[in-house]
Amino acid sequence: MGIAYIGDRFVGKTHLALELANPESNYVKVTYPAYNILKSELYSQEKEETISTNEITKIRQLDLQVQLPSGKKNLTLDWIDSSGENWRESWQQQNPQKWQIFLDTLKQSEGILLILSPYREIITVGNPEEFITHQQWCNRFERWGQFFQAQCPKLRHLLLCLNKADLFCDTQKEAKLLGYSPNGSELNWQQRNDHVFKRYFTPIKQQIRELNKNTEINSVRCFITTIKERRLLELPWLYLGTYLGY
């Protein structure tokens, strides 16, 4: 089973995946590869940042254990990490074969996590100028929507992850509300999606509606993620865990 992490450059794809492997987990445990090994491959201690993904598509095996209401479930997944570079049109034109290989890999994936950066107007921490504007963000998603409709109409699950949540919301408060427990949570998946969608994704509601209408995607679901709040970080994987492996 393939799960792909995709997104533009510098949205935090690799860091998000790396932190998932952190052993200080709640209900999602990465049993292979070990966090330290992964960290040595993906993180530069010197620069204190993740190392940019050089290869266009890097496929790693990821063994996960997710704790669901019915019990623990082990999943072996192909984690497809992709460089943000390949979303540039110039790159696609210069590397048609590599682009096609990448598309083929994506089409075979059961789930895609599209990592999105927040837009300037919602940033409350740090320098908002480092982020694209609301309008640019909507335009960019419009292109994502067209891409999924054209290239991945048979995808099973598309998870939209608005990353770096610590820069635009009170992550403690959101995690308390959205947090998951296999023994019963405050909100169910539908309610979580409604909350996140209404609060953070309404600028692109039309595009999401189009995706639901024009593709066979079973679910397009919205999440907020950050490496700084484990409860939010685990949610997309718990969601996928409920569906995969049957």
Next chain:
Amino acid sequence: MGNIRVIGPREAGKTTYLSALASFGKKDKQFSVTPINDDSKKLLELAENILKGGERLEPTDAQQRVDEIPDYLFLIKGKKGLKNYKIDLNVKDYSGEIFEKLAQNNELDEKTQDYINHCLMKDVSGCLVMLTGWEKGEDRKYKKAFEHLIKLMDSRQRLKNLRLAIVMSKCERGEIWPGRIEPKTDLFSLHLPETKELLEETIPAKNLGFFAVSAFGVLGKNDPRPNRIDEVGRNGRQAVLRDTERWQPYNLLEPLYWLSGV
């Protein structure tokens, strides 16, 4: 062993029905339903992890070959006055595409023929045909599918010896909930009269039953609002469970009990 096939159009709620059955079988006052094999236990997991989590099940894979369809084995046991009663059921759930191809009335492709052959095998005791539409236009579509199915049953000498449980699913919907008590009269005669007439003309009365079921149920005895929320999805609106705590399906067992021929 009662071999049962479940067919019906896409989104009729076939797998959701079986999943609810696996999950709620223990709670029925007269019977217990126990999932026996890995496939049927997976149905239980789907109910626990997905339906109770406020999500919907994925559609059954239309690409799978007939030999890839899971076998759902259930043991049904009577309780109280029915203690000696025990049946083993082997249920197979087909993708909705099969039924829709019947409705198109064209020559069937090889895969659909495999499915039909499998569905009408000699050791199959009955089919649970799950329908969901009651709106104008649905009756004609269903009638076409049954005309085709009846021809195929006849060609395989199954017209007089195969039970058909015609089930209106999702009867928690406000428009049809009041008709659940007498589904033959208040649902099928009213909303699907041509289909009903065709079936009554061609299938022996002892082999034809009309039922109403609801995998989600309503919010309570004194609160008949459907325990479902509709959300926008593929093919229009799709329902998910509204309140897990108050989940109480309606009448899941009756059609299977009847099909088992006891």
